Amino acid sequence: MRLLLSAALTALALPALAADVTMYSTDDDFEGATFAVESAIVDRGLVIDYVSHVGEMLARTKGDVGGTMDLYDEADVFLFCSSTVSRSVMEQDPTNIAFCPYGIFVTHKGDEVMIGYRNMPEGPMQEVQALLDEIAKEAAGM
DSSP states (O other): OHHHHHHHHHHHHSOEEETTEEEEEESSOHHHHHHHHHHHHHTTTOEEEEEEOHHHHHHHHTTTTTOOSOOOSEEEEEEEEOHHHHHHHHHHOGGGGGGOSEEEEEEEETTEEEEEEEOOOSSTTHHHHHHHHHHHHHHTTO
């Protein structure tokens, strides 16, 4: 019984995990959350290569592809790289180039705004995972 209660309490403290994705809820609205992500990336001296407006694309193409539901009210993905971290993980395994650029997303659906990223594989890419988690948590106000 004690073990079950301990496991339940631990699960409540963990970030939302689904399909190898880590997500954190934020009290910010979508605009505030995207600004927080952008700031957390840029404040580390990193350059955002591209912002993909996935939510707009999904809404725009919904009818064209036979979509039946609105997935998000808004959704953006920020793509960036870190020369220091990328060099470190690619010197350990040059095929880690496949994971670059790195992405952090912000989604808004109803009253919920989430900030998250795709989890990286075990091994050298955990250095990237740590960077993504640090940025996402900061942007989510954690």
